Amino acid sequence: MADDTGRFGVGALHLGIPDRRQFVQLGAGAAAGWTFAGNAFAQTERPTNPPDKPRGQVIAALSQEPTVFHPLMPGIEVDQGIWWQVFSPLWFIDPDGNFIPDLAREVPTIENGGLSADGLTWKIKLRSDVKWHDGTPFTAEDVKFSLNLINSPDFRARSRVGHHLVKDIDIVAPDEIHWRMETAYSPYMSILAALTFIVPKHILEKVTDPNASPFHNAPVGTGPFRWGERVPGDHIQLNANAGYHGKGPYVERVVFKYIPDLTVLYTQFRTGQVDYTGLQGILPNFVQEAKTLKGRKIFVSSTSSVEHIAPNLEFGAFADRTVREALYLAINKQAIIDALNYGLPTQTESFVPQQAWSFQQGLPQHKYDPAKANALLDAAGWVRGAGGVREKGGVKLEFTNSTTSGNAVREQTQQLLIQDWRAIGAAMRVNNMPAAVIWGDFWQQSKFNSVIVGVNFMLGSDPDVTPRFGSGAIPAKGGRGYNTYQYQSAEADRLLAQGARQFDLAQRKTTYGELQKLVRNDLAILPLFQGFIAEGVKEGLQGFRPNINMSINCWNIREWYWA
Amino acid sequence: MARYVANRLTQAILLLVIVSAIGFAVLHLAPGGPLSQFAASAQMTQEDFERVSRQLGLDRSLPIQYLDWFGRMLKGDWGRSYRDGEAVLSVISSHLGATLELMATATIIAVLLGCWIGVLGALRRYSLFDTLATVGAMIALSIPTFWFGLVTIYVFSVKLGWLPAGNRETIGDGSPLDLLHHLIAPALVLALVETAMWGRFMRSAMLEVINQDYIRTARAKGMPEWRILTVHALRNALLPMITVAGLQFPTLLGGALVAETVFTWPGMGRLFLDSIGYRDYPVVMGILMFSATMVLIGSLLADILYAVVDPRIRVG
Numbered sequence: 001m002a003d004d005t006g007r008f009g010v011g012a013l014h015l016g017i018p019d020r021r022q023f024v025q026l027g028a029g030a031a032a033g034w035t036f037a038g039n040a041f042a043q044t045e046r047p048t049n050p051p052d053k054p055r056g057q058v059i060a061a062l063s064q065e066p067t068v069f070h071p072l073m074p075g076i077e078v079d080q081g082i083w084w085q086v087f088s089p090l091w092f093i094d095p096d097g098n099f100i101p102d103l104a105r106e107v108p109t110i111e112n113g114g115l116s117a118d119g120l121t122w123k124i125k126l127r128s129d130v131k132w133h134d135g136t137p138f139t140a141e142d143v144k145f146s147l148n149l150i151n152s153p154d155f156r157a158r159s160r161v162g163h164h165l166v167k168d169i170d171i172v173a174p175d176e177i178h179w180r181m182e183t184a185y186s187p188y189m190s191i192l193a194a195l196t197f198i199v200p201k202h203i204l205e206k207v208t209d210p211n212a213s214p215f216h217n218a219p220v221g222t223g224p225f226r227w228g229e230r231v232p233g234d235h236i237q238l239n240a241n242a243g244y245h246g247k248g249p250y251v252e253r254v255v256f257k258y259i260p261d262l263t264v265l266y267t268q269f270r271t272g273q274v275d276y277t278g279l280q281g282i283l284p285n286f287v288q289e290a291k292t293l294k295g296r297k298i299f300v301s302s303t304s305s306v307e308h309i310a311p312n313l314e315f316g317a318f319a320d321r322t323v324r325e326a327l328y329l330a331i332n333k334q335a336i337i338d339a340l341n342y343g344l345p346t347q348t349e350s351f352v353p354q355q356a357w358s359f360q361q362g363l364p365q366h367k368y369d370p371a372k373a374n375a376l377l378d379a380a381g382w383v384r385g386a387g388g389v390r391e392k393g394g395v396k397l398e399f400t401n402s403t404t405s406g407n408a409v410r411e412q413t414q415q416l417l418i419q420d421w422r423a424i425g426a427a428m429r430v431n432n433m434p435a436a437v438i439w440g441d442f443w444q445q446s447k448f449n450s451v452i453v454g455v456n457f458m459l460g461s462d463p464d465v466t467p468r469f470g471s472g473a474i475p476a477k478g479g480r481g482y483n484t485y486q487y488q489s490a491e492a493d494r495l496l497a498q499g500a501r502q503f504d505l506a507q508r509k510t511t512y513g514e515l516q517k518l519v520r521n522d523l524a525i526l527p528l529f530q531g532f533i534a535e536g537v538k539e540g541l542q543g544f545r546p547n548i549n550m551s552i553n554c555w556n557i558r559e560w561y562w563a
Numbered sequence: 564m565a566r567y568v569a570n571r572l573t574q575a576i577l578l579l580v581i582v583s584a585i586g587f588a589v590l591h592l593a594p595g596g597p598l599s600q601f602a603a604s605a606q607m608t609q610e611d612f613e614r615v616s617r618q619l620g621l622d623r624s625l626p627i628q629y630l631d632w633f634g635r636m637l638k639g640d641w642g643r644s645y646r647d648g649e650a651v652l653s654v655i656s657s658h659l660g661a662t663l664e665l666m667a668t669a670t671i672i673a674v675l676l677g678c679w680i681g682v683l684g685a686l687r688r689y690s691l692f693d694t695l696a697t698v699g700a701m702i703a704l705s706i707p708t709f710w711f712g713l714v715t716i717y718v719f720s721v722k723l724g725w726l727p728a729g730n731r732e733t734i735g736d737g738s739p740l741d742l743l744h745h746l747i748a749p750a751l752v753l754a755l756v757e758t759a760m761w762g763r764f765m766r767s768a769m770l771e772v773i774n775q776d777y778i779r780t781a782r783a784k785g786m787p788e789w790r791i792l793t794v795h796a797l798r799n800a801l802l803p804m805i806t807v808a809g810l811q812f813p814t815l816l817g818g819a820l821v822a823e824t825v826f827t828w829p830g831m832g833r834l835f836l837d838s839i840g841y842r843d844y845p846v847v848m849g850i851l852m853f854s855a856t857m858v859l860i861g862s863l864l865a866d867i868l869y870a871v872v873d874p875r876i877r878v879g
Contacts, residue, residue, distance in 0.1 A: 059734060065837065067647040074601050074615055156618050159606045195606060211618070216648045232647070232657045233837070234829035235734060255734050259827045260837070263713070264729055268827075271720055271728045436595035436842050439602035444609060467608050475609035482608060 057253035071197035087197035087221035093549035119184035140177035145201035187464035194460030224558035250561030301546035305531030329373035345529035390425035398427035399449035642845035651849035662830030673757030681765020703759035712825030809865025
């Protein structure tokens with residue numbers, strides 16, 4: 001595999017995706033520490049070299065069942081666990097945020113001529129030594145086919161964000177492809193890296209229905225593992241691809257074992273039946289105990305997800321920024337973190353993870369101050385009425401809060417919020433629903449008052465949040481996106497449009513920094529903490545590297561091996 | 564007899580149609596939908612949701628969707644799973660074996676053990692054994708299967724290390740011994756409630772029989788007790804159990820649903836739960852129709868068997 005780290009744009013400062021030193025200079029040096037937070041340094045054994053040929057197997061336990069194996073169709077995070085093993089993107093994002101070429105020979109930049117200065121022309125040079133699992137050579141035709149398939153009206157593509165801007169795809173050579181973008185769109189670099197896998201033209205062009213074919217249940221890719229077998233409801237086995245073009249794989253087999261109950265999953269990890277606990281990992285209440293288990297290593301790492309209270313900004317009192325500020329001041333965040341989440345997550349004020357290059361330092365820090373909250377509401381004319389509930393102009397400061405029923409930690413958080421907010425004259429009622437209900441129209445069409453939710457706002461590693469905070473992205477108002485908060489700000493729209501056109505990293509950091517300040521100031525969301533995950537691996541299993549830029553930490557099983 | 568069977572068959576088919584209509588309506592009218600699972604992963608925009616919904620035909624009116632589904636089902640096309648694109652019948656059949664294995668084992672344990680406890684309890688009415696069996700049955704019927712399963716795992720897997728903590732087999736092994744090893748705990752947990760029920764039913768049935776005049780007559784004629792018990796009492800006491808067996812299927816399926824979740828058993832119960840969670844309409848409807856058919860067949864067979872045994876039923 002080429003080890004050229006991609007540089008994203010050039011600009012006057014010649015800044016690409018920064019290296020470690022530049023990260024520190026940019027104030028994002030925290031990136032170095034996150035991977036090894038908590039007990040992650042508990043690796044007592046000395047890392048050894050990977051074996052010369054694949055050896056042994058890894059049983060990875062997942063609490064959800066992967067069922068979507070066509071990597072361009074609607075799928076959830078757990079499906080990506082399979083996609084990363086079977087397929088390859090043009091480039092991927094490493095834990096430090098660098099773009100690393102995979103099927104591409106190098107990551108296109110303005111410096112290397114892969115990107116035109118205006119960001120409209122993309123020229124991708126591809127590897128010529130890559131083969132599909134059935135032995136057919138991978139070429140630029142496959143890339144063109146994949147992009148066209150996504151935009152095909154008959155195909156049930158997951159998302160066309162970014163892809164719909166791709167025009168005039170031109171195959172220059174079997175190992176080179178060019179295209180033109182309708183408008184400059186810098187987040188496309190991340191979309192191609194983290195969410196777009198290339199599929200085989202020679203197989204899929206022959207199927208009659210692109211949404212259902214044998215490929216869907218026996219996929220053929222260019223990734224480090226070949227499709228083995230699937231026992232529905234139980235496990236999926238992938239076998240090492242000896243002809244893989246990159247590093248690894250170093251194990252003969254990966255078995256993804258589906259264990260829906262997290263307590264049972266932890267028990268099987270404890271009894272040694274599984275080697276790795278993935279996706280939702282180990283429940284917080286088991287983490288302390290898990291750290292004491294012999295022969296196990298526990299990694300507690302941050303995720304890109306931000307746990308927050310989502311206010312519906314068009315609902316009653318939430319339209320008043322003062323109310324949102326008062327509610328925010330009255331939340332005892334530290335109690336939520338310490339008492340309910342075992343002190344594992346970290347406070348945050350931004351929708352961007354603290355380890356990202358685009359994270360804005362120095363945002364106003366939340367302070368638990370009910371007295372100030374009361375004073376703010378008094379000053380704004382919210383007077384206490386019957387039952388101590390405040391009201392102003394006929395609008396009562398009472399609302400419902402919803403979350404996924406059965407999520408014990410969130411339900412306990414709601415109980416704390418009820419107490420915290422009652423103290424300032426706000427009445428909150430719980431209105432929880434099953435996942436399949438709450439995340440349907442109720443959420444998408446902004447039918448809620450407020451919701452506790454964890455959201456990954458990033459597009460891979462890109463902070464473009466146009467679909468989340470853009471005025472044109474409010475589904476309840478016919479918009480194209482998921483701005484269910486109904487946040488509308490002309491300044492945010494301007495910054496979002498600007499950031500999506502910029503290719504210079506320093507400029508983008510400034511733009512998205514301004515946006516984070518704006519969203520924090522407007523309190524479009526009330527952030528609680530940055531998400532975290534506790535994962536366990538058996539001692540002796542090397543190569544596990546949490547990656548905040550991926551939706552799933554088993555993205556690199558190709559690099560795992562038994563010491 | 565033929566007319567009786569035809570009548571019962573017609574009723575069963577009508578019932579299936581009603582079950583399908585109600586099931587379809589309840590499932591589709593419940594809030595949420597198959598695409599809501601993707602809202603949390605946040606890669607899809609509202610436009611994507613609407614497009615995919617259109618492509619799946621979910622934007623049509625409910626009666627049209629039902630008629631379309633029903634029409635295709637009559638032709639043997641039960642649709643495709645929204646989750647993995649597999650044909651519904653194939654999805655069901657891939658999970659059926661595991662469930663049948665579990666249910667059959669649990670049933671065998673329950674019938675043998677339950678009947679033995681029931682018979683002995685009836686013969687030694689109010690004895691220590693009978694009292695213990697009664698208390699035990701009450702406890703077994705009261706214990707949530709989920710909790711009992713977790714305790715079993717804790718004691719026999721975590722603490723003693725005798726049994727695997729779940730799964731149908733050790734990946735890479737799969738020998739008959741390995742399969743049996745994995746089957747013990749979930750089958751026993753599933754059999755617990757069943758055994759209690761069979762025990763209670765059998766005790767009542769047996770009590771009723773052994774108090775009949777013909778049993779007293781047999782004793783008066785000097786017939787050996789073992790012969791009275793097996794030939795006269797047990798055979799007659801087992802008659803009402805035919806109905807019990809026919810109606811046990813839904814209970815068993817409900818228990819399997821929980822046992823499969825606790826023991827990560829890849830069967831129909833877990834498939835059903837998962838499919839409901841994901842609002843995988845075609846699979847949920849498929850399982851619903853399959854289960855309803857099984858229950859009706861069980862009930863039908865019980866009725867027919869009863870009619871064969873007792874001709875009065877046919878004209879009743």
